[in-house]
Amino acid sequence: MLRLHFTAGDLARTRVADGPDPLWESVLSLHRLRETRPEPLLSGWREHVLRQAAAPLPFLLPLVPSRGYFPDFLTPAEGAYGFETGLDALLSTPHGQLRGQVEKLGEDRPLTPWLRAVREGRAASLHRLGDALRAYQDAALGTWWQRIMARVESDRTMRARTQWARGTEAMLRTFEPVLRWRAPVLEAEYPVDRDVHLEGRGLLLIPSYFCRTKPVALADPSLPPTLVYPARSSVPRARPLTELGGRHLARLLGPTRAAVLQSLDGDCTTSELARRAGVSLSSASEHASVLRGAGLVSSSRQRNSVRHALTPIGLALLDGHPGLPDPTEKACEA
Structure with missing residues:
Protein backbone atom coordinates (compact mmCIF):
# COMPACT_ATOMS: atom_id res chain seq x y z
CA MET A 1 0.00 0.00 0.00
CA LEU A 2 1.23 3.49 -0.89
CA ARG A 3 0.14 6.26 1.48
CA LEU A 4 0.74 9.92 0.64
CA HIS A 5 0.35 12.16 3.69
CA PHE A 6 -0.90 15.70 3.02
CA THR A 7 -0.86 18.93 4.97
CA ALA A 8 -2.98 21.98 4.17
CA GLY A 9 0.01 23.39 2.30
CA ASP A 10 0.27 20.23 0.20
CA LEU A 11 -3.35 20.54 -0.88
CA ALA A 12 -2.64 24.07 -2.08
CA ARG A 13 0.40 22.86 -4.05
CA THR A 14 -1.14 19.78 -5.67
CA ARG A 15 -1.88 19.90 -9.39
CA VAL A 16 -2.44 17.78 -12.47
CA ALA A 17 0.27 17.98 -15.14
CA ASP A 18 -0.48 20.00 -18.27
CA GLY A 19 -0.10 17.00 -20.58
CA PRO A 20 1.56 13.63 -21.11
CA ASP A 21 5.23 13.23 -20.23
CA TRP A 145 1.03 10.40 -29.85
CA GLN A 146 -2.29 11.93 -30.94
CA ARG A 147 -4.15 9.08 -29.26
CA ILE A 148 -2.06 9.53 -26.10
CA MET A 149 -2.71 13.28 -26.12
CA ALA A 150 -6.45 12.86 -26.58
CA ARG A 151 -6.87 10.50 -23.64
CA VAL A 152 -4.62 12.49 -21.32
CA GLU A 153 -6.26 15.80 -22.23
CA SER A 154 -9.75 14.39 -21.64
CA ASP A 155 -8.68 13.15 -18.21
CA ARG A 156 -6.74 16.17 -17.05
CA THR A 157 -9.40 18.63 -18.22
CA MET A 158 -12.00 17.04 -15.97
CA ARG A 159 -9.63 16.80 -12.99
CA ALA A 160 -8.47 20.40 -13.31
CA ARG A 161 -12.02 21.65 -13.79
CA THR A 162 -13.18 19.82 -10.68
CA GLN A 163 -10.28 21.29 -8.71
CA TRP A 164 -11.12 24.78 -9.94
CA ALA A 165 -14.82 24.50 -9.10
CA ARG A 166 -14.80 22.44 -5.90
CA GLY A 167 -11.25 22.31 -4.57
CA THR A 168 -8.36 19.87 -4.40
CA GLU A 169 -10.02 17.38 -2.05
CA ALA A 170 -12.97 17.01 -4.43
CA MET A 171 -10.52 16.50 -7.29
CA LEU A 172 -8.67 13.79 -5.35
CA ARG A 173 -11.95 11.93 -4.87
CA THR A 174 -12.40 11.66 -8.64
CA PHE A 175 -9.56 9.11 -8.78
CA GLU A 176 -11.46 6.36 -6.96
CA PRO A 177 -11.08 3.41 -7.04
CA VAL A 178 -7.49 3.69 -8.35
CA LEU A 179 -6.67 6.20 -5.61
CA ARG A 180 -8.62 6.64 -2.37
CA TRP A 181 -8.74 9.95 -0.54
CA ARG A 182 -9.05 9.43 3.21
CA ALA A 183 -8.15 12.89 4.49
CA PRO A 184 -5.37 13.69 5.02
CA VAL A 185 -4.00 10.58 3.24
CA LEU A 186 -4.17 9.50 -0.41
CA GLU A 187 -3.92 5.70 -0.68
CA ALA A 188 -3.20 3.35 -3.56
CA GLU A 189 -2.51 -0.34 -4.02
CA TYR A 190 1.25 -0.71 -4.46
CA PRO A 191 3.82 -3.52 -4.75
CA VAL A 192 5.53 -2.40 -1.52
CA ASP A 193 4.25 -0.89 1.71
CA ARG A 194 5.35 2.74 1.71
CA ASP A 195 4.54 6.05 3.41
CA VAL A 196 5.42 9.36 1.75
CA HIS A 197 5.13 12.57 3.76
CA LEU A 198 4.78 15.45 1.34
CA GLU A 199 5.79 18.02 3.98
CA GLY A 200 4.54 21.07 2.12
CA ARG A 201 6.02 20.14 -1.27
CA GLY A 202 2.66 19.32 -2.83
CA LEU A 203 2.06 16.56 -5.36
CA LEU A 204 2.30 16.48 -9.15
CA LEU A 205 -0.25 14.07 -10.66
CA ILE A 206 0.67 12.94 -14.18
CA PRO A 207 -2.02 11.26 -16.30
CA SER A 208 -0.56 8.52 -18.48
CA TYR A 209 -1.84 6.47 -21.41
CA PHE A 210 0.49 3.52 -20.81
CA CYS A 211 0.01 3.42 -17.04
CA ARG A 212 -2.91 1.00 -17.26
CA THR A 213 -3.63 -0.41 -13.80
CA LYS A 214 -1.83 0.90 -10.71
CA PRO A 215 -0.20 4.30 -10.15
CA VAL A 216 3.58 4.70 -10.13
CA ALA A 217 5.63 6.95 -7.82
CA LEU A 218 9.28 7.97 -7.86
CA ALA A 219 11.37 5.77 -5.61
CA ASP A 220 13.65 8.50 -4.22
CA PRO A 221 11.78 10.41 -1.47
CA SER A 222 14.06 13.43 -1.90
CA LEU A 223 12.77 14.07 -5.44
CA PRO A 224 9.70 16.29 -6.01
CA PRO A 225 6.65 14.14 -5.11
CA THR A 226 5.18 12.73 -8.31
CA LEU A 227 2.44 10.19 -8.94
CA VAL A 228 1.68 8.83 -12.41
CA TYR A 229 -1.81 7.41 -12.79
CA PRO A 230 -3.89 5.74 -15.56
CA ALA A 231 -5.57 8.39 -17.68
CA ARG A 232 -9.17 7.65 -18.53
CA SER A 233 -10.89 8.77 -21.69
CA SER A 234 -14.07 9.50 -19.79
CA VAL A 235 -13.87 10.37 -16.11
CA PRO A 236 -17.00 9.46 -14.12
CA ARG A 237 -18.41 12.10 -11.85
CA ALA A 238 -19.03 11.49 -8.18
CA ARG A 239 -22.80 11.28 -8.70
CA PRO A 240 -25.01 9.76 -11.44
CA LEU A 241 -26.09 12.02 -14.26
CA THR A 242 -29.71 11.72 -13.18
CA GLU A 243 -28.84 13.61 -10.00
CA LEU A 244 -26.63 16.24 -11.60
CA GLY A 245 -28.07 19.69 -11.95
CA GLY A 246 -31.12 18.95 -9.82
CA ARG A 247 -34.72 18.52 -10.83
CA HIS A 248 -34.89 21.91 -12.53
CA LEU A 249 -32.13 21.44 -15.11
CA ALA A 250 -34.44 20.15 -17.85
CA ARG A 251 -37.00 22.87 -17.08
CA LEU A 252 -34.28 25.50 -17.25
CA LEU A 253 -32.60 24.39 -20.47
CA GLY A 254 -35.14 22.11 -22.10
CA PRO A 255 -34.79 18.31 -22.07
CA THR A 256 -32.67 18.00 -25.22
CA ARG A 257 -30.27 20.80 -24.34
CA ALA A 258 -29.95 19.46 -20.79
CA ALA A 259 -29.10 16.03 -22.23
CA VAL A 260 -26.43 17.60 -24.44
CA LEU A 261 -24.92 19.41 -21.46
CA GLN A 262 -24.95 16.24 -19.37
CA SER A 263 -23.26 14.32 -22.19
CA LEU A 264 -20.10 16.42 -21.92
CA ASP A 265 -18.22 13.99 -19.68
CA GLY A 266 -14.71 15.02 -20.69
CA ASP A 267 -14.10 16.86 -23.95
CA CYS A 268 -15.49 15.39 -27.18
CA THR A 269 -16.11 16.21 -30.82
CA THR A 270 -19.49 17.31 -32.16
CA SER A 271 -20.03 13.83 -33.62
CA GLU A 272 -19.27 12.19 -30.27
CA LEU A 273 -21.58 14.64 -28.53
CA ALA A 274 -24.43 13.81 -30.93
CA ARG A 275 -23.94 10.08 -30.34
CA ARG A 276 -23.85 10.45 -26.56
CA ALA A 277 -26.92 12.68 -26.42
CA GLY A 278 -28.86 10.69 -29.03
CA VAL A 279 -29.45 13.67 -31.32
CA SER A 280 -28.53 14.55 -34.90
CA LEU A 281 -25.19 16.12 -35.75
CA SER A 282 -26.81 19.45 -36.66
CA SER A 283 -28.82 19.46 -33.43
CA ALA A 284 -25.72 18.77 -31.34
CA SER A 285 -23.88 21.60 -33.08
CA GLU A 286 -26.76 24.02 -32.53
CA HIS A 287 -27.18 23.18 -28.84
CA ALA A 288 -23.41 23.37 -28.25
CA SER A 289 -23.44 26.84 -29.82
CA VAL A 290 -26.23 28.02 -27.50
CA LEU A 291 -24.52 26.52 -24.44
CA ARG A 292 -21.25 28.15 -25.49
CA GLY A 293 -22.98 31.51 -25.75
CA ALA A 294 -24.28 31.02 -22.20
CA GLY A 295 -20.77 30.36 -20.91
CA LEU A 296 -21.48 26.72 -20.03
CA VAL A 297 -19.39 25.11 -22.78
CA SER A 298 -16.10 25.97 -24.45
CA SER A 299 -15.22 24.87 -28.00
CA SER A 300 -11.93 24.70 -29.87
CA ARG A 301 -11.07 23.61 -33.40
CA GLN A 302 -8.50 20.84 -33.80
CA ARG A 303 -7.70 20.08 -37.43
CA ASN A 304 -10.98 19.04 -39.06
CA SER A 305 -13.09 18.73 -35.92
CA VAL A 306 -14.43 20.91 -33.12
CA ARG A 307 -14.03 19.71 -29.54
CA HIS A 308 -16.36 20.79 -26.76
CA ALA A 309 -15.85 20.77 -22.99
CA LEU A 310 -17.68 22.02 -19.92
CA THR A 311 -16.55 25.33 -18.49
CA PRO A 312 -16.23 25.62 -14.69
CA ILE A 313 -19.67 27.30 -14.67
CA GLY A 314 -21.18 24.43 -16.66
CA LEU A 315 -19.60 21.89 -14.33
CA ALA A 316 -20.87 23.75 -11.28
CA LEU A 317 -24.40 23.84 -12.73
CA LEU A 318 -24.38 20.09 -13.39
CA ASP A 319 -23.00 19.30 -9.98
CA GLY A 320 -25.56 21.43 -8.20
CA HIS A 321 -22.80 23.70 -6.86
CA PRO A 322 -24.06 25.49 -3.74
CA GLY A 323 -22.68 28.77 -5.03
CA LEU A 324 -25.16 28.74 -7.92
CA PRO A 325 -28.72 29.80 -7.09
CA ASP A 326 -31.65 27.76 -8.33
CA PRO A 327 -32.90 29.98 -11.19
CA THR A 328 -36.44 28.60 -10.98
CA GLU A 329 -36.91 29.57 -7.34
CA LYS A 330 -38.57 32.91 -6.68
CA ALA A 331 -36.29 35.59 -5.37
CA CYS A 332 -36.85 36.64 -1.78
CA GLU A 333 -38.78 39.84 -1.56
CA ALA A 334 -37.31 42.67 0.44
Missing part, protein backbone atom coordinates in the same frame (compact mmCIF):
# COMPACT_ATOMS: atom_id res chain seq x y z
CA PRO A 22 7.04 11.55 -23.15
CA LEU A 23 9.69 9.91 -20.97
CA TRP A 24 7.15 8.46 -18.54
CA GLU A 25 5.14 7.20 -21.53
CA SER A 26 8.26 5.64 -23.04
CA VAL A 27 9.22 3.85 -19.83
CA LEU A 28 5.72 2.64 -19.00
CA SER A 29 5.12 1.50 -22.57
CA LEU A 30 8.10 -0.85 -22.13
CA HIS A 31 6.07 -2.56 -19.39
CA ARG A 32 3.14 -2.95 -21.76
CA LEU A 33 5.43 -4.25 -24.48
CA ARG A 34 6.60 -7.25 -22.47
CA GLU A 35 3.25 -8.32 -21.04
CA THR A 36 2.50 -11.96 -21.78
CA ARG A 37 -1.22 -11.23 -22.14
CA PRO A 38 -1.39 -7.73 -23.66
CA GLU A 39 -4.61 -5.77 -23.86
CA PRO A 40 -6.44 -6.30 -27.18
CA LEU A 41 -6.44 -2.54 -27.80
CA LEU A 42 -2.63 -2.56 -27.65
CA SER A 43 -2.01 -5.67 -29.73
CA GLY A 44 -1.53 -3.76 -32.99
CA TRP A 45 0.74 -1.24 -31.25
CA ARG A 46 2.81 -4.05 -29.72
CA GLU A 47 3.31 -5.81 -33.04
CA HIS A 48 4.32 -2.52 -34.68
CA VAL A 49 6.88 -1.72 -31.95
CA LEU A 50 8.43 -5.20 -31.97
CA ARG A 51 8.97 -4.80 -35.72
CA GLN A 52 10.17 -1.20 -35.76
CA ALA A 53 12.10 -0.93 -32.46
CA ALA A 54 14.08 -4.17 -32.43
CA ALA A 55 17.44 -2.33 -32.37
CA PRO A 56 16.97 -0.11 -29.26
CA LEU A 57 15.15 -2.66 -27.09
CA PRO A 58 18.28 -4.55 -25.89
CA PHE A 59 19.55 -1.28 -24.40
CA LEU A 60 16.25 -0.27 -22.75
CA LEU A 61 14.63 -3.44 -21.45
CA PRO A 62 17.44 -4.21 -18.93
CA LEU A 63 16.83 -0.79 -17.35
CA VAL A 64 13.07 -1.36 -17.07
CA PRO A 65 12.32 -4.81 -15.63
CA SER A 66 8.85 -6.21 -16.11
CA ARG A 67 8.24 -5.92 -12.36
CA GLY A 68 9.58 -3.88 -9.50
CA TYR A 69 12.06 -1.03 -9.37
CA PHE A 70 13.36 0.97 -12.32
CA PRO A 71 15.73 3.97 -12.01
CA ASP A 72 14.27 7.42 -11.36
CA PHE A 73 16.82 9.05 -13.69
CA LEU A 74 14.84 7.65 -16.65
CA THR A 75 11.94 10.01 -15.89
CA PRO A 76 13.37 13.45 -14.94
CA ALA A 77 10.96 16.27 -14.18
CA GLU A 78 12.22 18.12 -17.27
CA GLY A 79 10.32 15.62 -19.42
CA ALA A 80 7.27 17.83 -18.88
CA TYR A 81 8.87 20.32 -21.31
CA GLY A 82 9.27 17.82 -24.13
CA PHE A 83 11.19 14.72 -25.06
CA GLU A 84 14.50 16.37 -26.02
CA THR A 85 14.55 18.58 -22.92
CA GLY A 86 13.86 15.57 -20.74
CA LEU A 87 16.48 13.50 -22.55
CA ASP A 88 19.11 16.21 -22.02
CA ALA A 89 18.35 16.14 -18.29
CA LEU A 90 18.48 12.34 -18.24
CA LEU A 91 21.88 12.25 -19.92
CA SER A 92 23.14 14.92 -17.50
CA THR A 93 22.29 12.88 -14.40
CA PRO A 94 25.12 13.20 -11.85
CA HIS A 95 27.35 10.13 -11.73
CA GLY A 96 26.53 9.53 -8.07
CA GLN A 97 22.84 9.19 -8.85
CA LEU A 98 23.51 6.94 -11.85
CA ARG A 99 25.69 4.66 -9.77
CA GLY A 100 23.28 4.46 -6.84
CA GLN A 101 20.18 3.83 -8.92
CA VAL A 102 21.73 1.21 -11.20
CA GLU A 103 23.19 -0.57 -8.16
CA LYS A 104 19.71 -0.61 -6.64
CA LEU A 105 18.49 -2.18 -9.87
CA GLY A 106 21.15 -4.84 -9.35
CA GLU A 107 19.83 -5.83 -5.93
CA ASP A 108 17.29 -8.18 -7.57
CA ARG A 109 19.27 -9.32 -10.63
CA PRO A 110 22.89 -9.49 -11.80
CA LEU A 111 24.12 -6.39 -13.63
CA THR A 112 24.93 -7.03 -17.29
CA PRO A 113 28.03 -5.43 -18.88
CA TRP A 114 25.70 -2.85 -20.45
CA LEU A 115 24.19 -1.87 -17.09
CA ARG A 116 27.64 -1.65 -15.51
CA ALA A 117 28.69 0.72 -18.29
CA VAL A 118 25.64 2.93 -17.64
CA ARG A 119 26.39 2.80 -13.90
CA GLU A 120 29.84 4.24 -14.54
CA GLY A 121 28.39 7.07 -16.62
CA ARG A 122 30.70 6.47 -19.55
CA ALA A 123 30.11 9.02 -22.30
CA ALA A 124 29.88 6.42 -25.06
CA SER A 125 27.33 4.40 -23.08
CA LEU A 126 25.16 7.44 -22.29
CA HIS A 127 25.30 8.48 -25.94
CA ARG A 128 24.14 5.00 -26.91
CA LEU A 129 21.35 5.18 -24.33
CA GLY A 130 20.20 8.51 -25.75
CA ASP A 131 20.13 7.13 -29.28
CA ALA A 132 18.18 4.08 -28.12
CA LEU A 133 15.58 6.23 -26.35
CA ARG A 134 15.16 8.47 -29.40
CA ALA A 135 14.72 5.50 -31.73
CA TYR A 136 12.28 3.81 -29.39
CA GLN A 137 10.28 6.98 -28.79
CA ASP A 138 9.93 7.54 -32.51
CA ALA A 139 8.80 3.95 -33.19
CA ALA A 140 6.59 3.42 -30.13
CA LEU A 141 5.03 6.83 -29.58
CA GLY A 142 5.39 8.75 -32.83
CA THR A 143 2.27 7.54 -34.65
CA TRP A 144 0.45 6.94 -31.33
